[in-house]
Amino acid sequence: MNQPRSDAASAQAPAPPTADVVMRASGLVKRYGNVVAINESDFEIRAGEVLAVVGDNGAGKSSLIKALTGALVPDAGTVELDGRPVHFHGPRDARAAGIETVYQTLAVAPQMDIATNLFLGRPLRREGFLGSGLRMLDHKRMRAQAAEQLDRLGIATIQDITQLVGTLSGGQRQAVAVARAAMFGTRLIIMDEPTAALGVRESRQVLDLIARIRDRGVPVVLISHDMPQVFEIADRIHVHRLGRRVAVVTPRTCTMTEVVGLMTGALQMGADGTLLESTTQHMPEERPASHHPSESPE
Amino acid sequence: MTTTHTSPAPPEASAARPPGKTLLARLIGNAAAGPLAALVIAVVVFALTTDTFFNLDNGSLIVEQFLVVGTLALGQTLIILTAGIDLANAAIMVLGTLVIAKLGQHSMPGGLALLVGVLLCTAIGAVSGTLVTRLRLPPFIVTLGVLSVLTATGQLFANGESFAVTSGVLTFLGKRSYLFGQIEVTNGMGVAIVLIVGLWFLLTQTSWGRNVYAVGDDEEAARLTGINTRRTLLSVYVLAGFVYAIAAWQALGRIPNADPNAFQTGNLDSITAVVIGGTSLFGGRGGIPGTVLGALVVTVLTNGLTQAGIDSLYQQVATGILVIVAVAVDRVVRRRAA
Amino acid sequence: MGHLRLPARVPVIAVAGAALLVAGCTSTKSGGSDTSASSGGKVSIGLVTKTNSNPYFVKLRESAQAEADAKGAKLIALAGKFDGDNQGQVDAINNLVTQGVKGILITPSNSTGVLGAIKAARDKGILVIALDTATDPASAVDATYATDNEAAGVKQGKYVKAALGSKKPAVVLLDGTPGSTVDDLRHKGFLEGFGITGSSSEIKGTAVTNGDQTKAQTAMENLYQRDHGINAVYTINEPAAAGAAQALSGKTGVVIGSIDGSCTGVGNVKSGKFAATVMQFPKKMAQDGVDAVVNFAKTNKKPSGFVDTGSQLITDKPVSGLDSKDTAWGLKNCWG
Numbered sequence: 001m002n003q004p005r006s007d008a009a010s011a012q013a014p015a016p017p018t019a020d021v022v023m024r025a026s027g028l029v030k031r032y033g034n035v036v037a038i039n040e041s042d043f044e045i046r047a048g049e050v051l052a053v054v055g056d057n058g059a060g061k062s063s064l065i066k067a068l069t070g071a072l073v074p075d076a077g078t079v080e081l082d083g084r085p086v087h088f089h090g091p092r093d094a095r096a097a098g099i100e101t102v103y104q105t106l107a108v109a110p111q112m113d114i115a116t117n118l119f120l121g122r123p124l125r126r127e128g129f130l131g132s133g134l135r136m137l138d139h140k141r142m143r144a145q146a147a148e149q150l151d152r153l154g155i156a157t158i159q160d161i162t163q164l165v166g167t168l169s170g171g172q173r174q175a176v177a178v179a180r181a182a183m184f185g186t187r188l189i190i191m192d193e194p195t196a197a198l199g200v201r202e203s204r205q206v207l208d209l210i211a212r213i214r215d216r217g218v219p220v221v222l223i224s225h226d227m228p229q230v231f232e233i234a235d236r237i238h239v240h241r242l243g244r245r246v247a248v249v250t251p252r253t254c255t256m257t258e259v260v261g262l263m264t265g266a267l268q269m270g271a272d273g274t275l276l277e278s279t280t281q282h283m284p285e286e287r288p289a290s291h292h293p294s295e296s297p298e
Numbered sequence: 299m300t301t302t303h304t305s306p307a308p309p310e311a312s313a314a315r316p317p318g319k320t321l322l323a324r325l326i327g328n329a330a331a332g333p334l335a336a337l338v339i340a341v342v343v344f345a346l347t348t349d350t351f352f353n354l355d356n357g358s359l360i361v362e363q364f365l366v367v368g369t370l371a372l373g374q375t376l377i378i379l380t381a382g383i384d385l386a387n388a389a390i391m392v393l394g395t396l397v398i399a400k401l402g403q404h405s406m407p408g409g410l411a412l413l414v415g416v417l418l419c420t421a422i423g424a425v426s427g428t429l430v431t432r433l434r435l436p437p438f439i440v441t442l443g444v445l446s447v448l449t450a451t452g453q454l455f456a457n458g459e460s461f462a463v464t465s466g467v468l469t470f471l472g473k474r475s476y477l478f479g480q481i482e483v484t485n486g487m488g489v490a491i492v493l494i495v496g497l498w499f500l501l502t503q504t505s506w507g508r509n510v511y512a513v514g515d516d517e518e519a520a521r522l523t524g525i526n527t528r529r530t531l532l533s534v535y536v537l538a539g540f541v542y543a544i545a546a547w548q549a550l551g552r553i554p555n556a557d558p559n560a561f562q563t564g565n566l567d568s569i570t571a572v573v574i575g576g577t578s579l580f581g582g583r584g585g586i587p588g589t590v591l592g593a594l595v596v597t598v599l600t601n602g603l604t605q606a607g608i609d610s611l612y613q614q615v616a617t618g619i620l621v622i623v624a625v626a627v628d629r630v631v632r633r634r635a636a
Numbered sequence: 637m638g639h640l641r642l643p644a645r646v647p648v649i650a651v652a653g654a655a656l657l658v659a660g661c662t663s664t665k666s667g668g669s670d671t672s673a674s675s676g677g678k679v680s681i682g683l684v685t686k687t688n689s690n691p692y693f694v695k696l697r698e699s700a701q702a703e704a705d706a707k708g709a710k711l712i713a714l715a716g717k718f719d720g721d722n723q724g725q726v727d728a729i730n731n732l733v734t735q736g737v738k739g740i741l742i743t744p745s746n747s748t749g750v751l752g753a754i755k756a757a758r759d760k761g762i763l764v765i766a767l768d769t770a771t772d773p774a775s776a777v778d779a780t781y782a783t784d785n786e787a788a789g790v791k792q793g794k795y796v797k798a799a800l801g802s803k804k805p806a807v808v809l810l811d812g813t814p815g816s817t818v819d820d821l822r823h824k825g826f827l828e829g830f831g832i833t834g835s836s837s838e839i840k841g842t843a844v845t846n847g848d849q850t851k852a853q854t855a856m857e858n859l860y861q862r863d864h865g866i867n868a869v870y871t872i873n874e875p876a877a878a879g880a881a882q883a884l885s886g887k888t889g890v891v892i893g894s895i896d897g898s899c900t901g902v903g904n905v906k907s908g909k910f911a912a913t914v915m916q917f918p919k920k921m922a923q924d925g926v927d928a929v930v931n932f933a934k935t936n937k938k939p940s941g942f943v944d945t946g947s948q949l950i951t952d953k954p955v956s957g958l959d960s961k962d963t964a965w966g967l968k969n970c971w972g
Binding site for chain 1: 503504508509511512516519520522523524525582
């Protein structure tokens, strides 16, 4: 899947100057007493791309994402959306800005139907007095829009919009959660381990879904442990370690092993973009390592 | 009593799903189908075996007997939908009747006394709700504590007496009139209908109602989708308190005497009605129509078995069996759905 | 319902602690200030009622307190938590024994369940008197001051039968709680006074009401619905009678009888809700009980046997051949 480089060119992702940056964060810091959850981390995602965020358990990926979605307010650092600084005081602010999250637990209500779940927390009201005065819900319109949304995303496996979400298979439930994010996520969609609990076929469907969302112009942040999937779908890979971003690479410029090495700290990204071996955690040796051109892919 | 769903992968079952559900499937899927069937069966059986059962007079009587516990059950439904439970509802109501009646005896105008009672019951609901949402204490524990406190408070307040009520406003719900000259109805029935329709509307047609179901279904999921779960839960308890005040008004209409020892099993009776009505104790499923049917089933059982000459104790056995069946059915349906 | 955040634990513990404190204080409801028996030479008398909530026992306690104050004795009043709470009463008796009371007055919830505790108390030389309800056997206590509940039932039965005149009786029996001796005696007495047996055809229906006004109302409505010809109703107590009366409001020709003699009940007889009631004298029971203990402390003489504190038929519609007093007298002598 990935091509090992045979020359010692930079492993760092090239920066196409014409791509717009949708969201950027610089120097984010968050401390809980003595524990540093975010350690001066940067972040950047560009239009029309799938950015995978990888890192070992405890690396601080969740905290970073929470800071970007308003679930956590950083102690220091800046966050910019479309070039303008933003300050999210809660998840609602982020959602209002068009940033949607698909949680690992999916956050769907199993005893409610698909249409209700798509509009959970922000239902459509009826026109006129019925909606504004009596605050009545417009079930018909929600069902219609839900069906339309599923169609648009090409989710063909769900036929009945009035089915209870609890009766769906894992992949279908994931699709519902993704469809919900896609409906309201106009600027950015974040997905936390979307295929963690899915089988091969269903994972495939979710990956296709992600690609379709990207192709519609909405960038996707994909948090994942699944390297083959990351390498298949991601345009760039943000490697997170010890509370900060340690590298941004692409599947074309890096092998899976190297990415894993960056995650664990066995490898480090040098200033010029080369990958260096570290014999200890914090002090890289001066000599550059070879790039193992003969290494077989994972 | 919430669970988070981390979607394990059951086998792909979508392959041959028919487009849209058949009417039968929809009917069976509706949580109110069970109690409706039970009610119909009970009515048919009694109609056939007891000749004094199936007539207009008895029909009116059944509805009148349904009013107080039925109203308590409406409030209980709201709380059980959020995966909570209210053990104190009858105690709140009884304290309401005592306060209202005593104020009425001290020549406070009936309307004003009623208003004080409504405020009292609603405020107690707010206290319960605050304890549940702020201190994160389980509703069972909170309402158990409130039950003890209020029962004792009622006894201390009444000091062994009961208070008669004479005001027209306070006994208004008991006033009878005749539809088409034949069918006996009371004002209490009208108020009950308004309350039932109003609560049904709130729960099914507004986003507040949606949020109530969502919080009961999966509180964490609701929170993540931006629903203010705390505010929703608190509002449920406050509204339930208001409903219990209406139940107090109904009680005074049924018998114009506030007795501190009355309705000692009112809480369990209301829970019985809600459970038989198909509302799940685990939250997120059920509703007002089911509860109304469930309460009617219990009333019909008592009414019919008494007229059939069956001992009171067997009535209790019958009700108990119904509850177990209702919960078992709910579990089966839930397992199918999950 | 997961773990409590640390700051929230503190108010929870505080609330729980306060609740335990309050519970501890109220479960041993003390009529006096301290708990030492011979404080300043005062005779200590223990009173254990069935519950604190039933107005009947509230009045019993108040009368006992008044008599104790008048006689310069100290009353320690305890109760079970609910009707039938045997363990609560056993604990109360043991509690009183350790407090060194001279005599114990008890209205037993369970006529056999308290026998052990009573014996232990009597073995220590404490005088034990049963009030209102007898133990089984009655010799388990030194004396019993109670209403002859069966005689009271007979009075109710005789009256209701007589009030019917020449009409063919169609009777409904609204009982209290199954298994209670008071219930059984009154029920038995009513049948005897009325002149029927448990299987007579005159009985058109029975119901268990637990003495609750709403349950009685519902049962009466349903039984009446079954048989509009009902013209006589036996009730276990006045709240049940009030419920039955409400069910039958607007309907004429039904004679409702009751027992108890509370002021509310007598008021209901006066207003015509039910025809008659048989008054009990809990005040007399309490007074006699307190006096007996005080006397025992002075003279070491124990009372014995069954002392009937009497029952009196109260009605404004007397029937010939039956002694009765009117409601004016009733209101002067009622309890509550």
